[in-house]
Amino acid sequence: MVNKKNFIDLIIQNRVISHLIFWILVFISLPILAALNEGSIEKTTFSSLAFLPAQLLASYFLVYYQVPKLLFKKKYLRFGVSFILSVYVFLVLSKLSSIYISKYFMPQHYEEMTLLEIVADPFHLAVVYFPAVYVFVFFMLMIKAFKDRFEERHQLDVLQKEKATTELKFLKSQTNPHFLFNTLNNLYALTLDRSEKAADVVLKLSDMLDYMLYQCKDDVVPLKKEIAFIQDYIDLESLRYGKKLTLNFTHQLHTPNVMIAPLILISFVENAFKHGASNNLKDSLIEIDLTTNQEQLCFKVFNSIPANPVDKSNTSNAGIGLSNAKRQLALNYKNNYDLESTKTDSDFQIVLTINLK
Numbered sequence: 001m002v003n004k005k006n007f008i009d010l011i012i013q014n015r016v017i018s019h020l021i022f023w024i025l026v027f028i029s030l031p032i033l034a035a036l037n038e039g040s041i042e043k044t045t046f047s048s049l050a051f052l053p054a055q056l057l058a059s060y061f062l063v064y065y066q067v068p069k070l071l072f073k074k075k076y077l078r079f080g081v082s083f084i085l086s087v088y089v090f091l092v093l094s095k096l097s098s099i100y101i102s103k104y105f106m107p108q109h110y111e112e113m114t115l116l117e118i119v120a121d122p123f124h125l126a127v128v129y130f131p132a133v134y135v136f137v138f139f140m141l142m143i144k145a146f147k148d149r150f151e152e153r154h155q156l157d158v159l160q161k162e163k164a165t166t167e168l169k170f171l172k173s174q175t176n177p178h179f180l181f182n183t184l185n186n187l188y189a190l191t192l193d194r195s196e197k198a199a200d201v202v203l204k205l206s207d208m209l210d211y212m213l214y215q216c217k218d219d220v221v222p223l224k225k226e227i228a229f230i231q232d233y234i235d236l237e238s239l240r241y242g243k244k245l246t247l248n249f250t251h252q253l254h255t256p257n258v259m260i261a262p263l264i265l266i267s268f269v270e271n272a273f274k275h276g277a278s279n280n281l282k283d284s285l286i287e288i289d290l291t292t293n294q295e296q297l298c299f300k301v302f303n304s305i306p307a308n309p310v311d312k313s314n315t316s317n318a319g320i321g322l323s324n325a326k327r328q329l330a331l332n333y334k335n336n337y338d339l340e341s342t343k344t345d346s347d348f349q350i351v352l353t354i355n356l357k
Helices: 004-013 014-035 041-071 076-105 116-121 122-174 177-192 195-215 225-246 265-275 310-315 316-331
Strands: 245-251 284-292 296-304 335-345 349-354
Touching: 004 014, 004 310, 014 041, 014 122, 014 177, 014 225, 041 122, 076 122, 122 310, 177 195, 177 225, 195 225, 225 265, 265 284, 265 296, 265 316, 265 349, 296 335, 316 335
Parallel strands: 245 284
Antiparallel strands: 284 296, 296 349, 335 349
C-alpha cells in the first residue's frame, strides 16, 4: 500500500508532475463552474482552451524570469517596463487564440478582427482578457512563493540538524592523528634543537583547536578569523615540507566586517596539501588567493600535482574532501555560490565565488 504522505511528497517534489496537475486543474476549473451554474460547458471549455497558451506563457515568464531575475534583483524599472509590455503581448495573444478557436469550433460566436484592430484597443483587452489570463498567473505566483518558502524552511531545518554533525566530521578530519602526529613530531624536533619556533607551533595549534571547538558554533563568523585559521594551518603544515614547497597566500578584504559560514574554505586548502605537496617528493606549488568586494567573495586555490604520487590512495580518494565542501556550501548558501574546478595532468585549481548579499 502506497503511503499517502510519500505520494504527496513525490508530487510536490516532481516539477513536471506538479505543473501538469496545476494546468489540468486550470483547464477544467471553468467548465466545472459552468456546469454548476448551468452555463454552457462547451463554450466555457473552448474559452479555457483559448486562454491556455497565454496563461502558460505569461505564468512562466513572470514566475521564472521577471520576478527572480528583475524584481528580486531590484531592477524595478526594467521589471515595470517588462511587465507592462508582456501583459500587452499576452493579452493580444489570448484575443487571437479566442478568435481562432471561435472560427473553427464555435462559428456562431466568431467575430472577425484584424491584428491592428486588436492591438489598437488596449482598454477592451484589459477589461475582458486581463482577469481571464492573469488571475491564474498570479495564482501560480502565489503557489510558487509558498512552495519556495516551504522549501526554504525545510532546508533551514536540514541545515540546523546537519550542522553539528557536519562540523564534527570536519573537526575529526582536520585533527586526525596524521595531522597531529606530524605537528607534534615537528614540535619535538624543534624542542630538541631548542628552537624559538617551538613556542609558536604550540600557540598556533592551540589557537586552531580553540577556534574549531569553541568559536565556530555560530552560523557565520568574521572572515578575518577564517583567514587567521587558514594561515595557522598553512604554517603548521609548511613545517613538514621546508624548501620543497612554494606557497603563496594572499587576501584582500573590502571591509574587515565580512562574515562567512565557518570551516568551509579550509577544506580546499587541506585538499591542496593532501593531493599536492604530501604526494610529491620534489618541489611543489600551492597558491591561495582570497578577495572580496561589496557583492562577492572569490576564493582560488591552485596546487601542482606530482607525476608520480607517493601515496596512490590519496589520488583515488581525491573527491571526498571536495564533496564534503560542496555539501557545506549547499547547506549554507543554497543557490548563492558557484564552484568551478579545473584539473590537468600537472595541476588542480578550484575557484569559489559566494554572493555576499
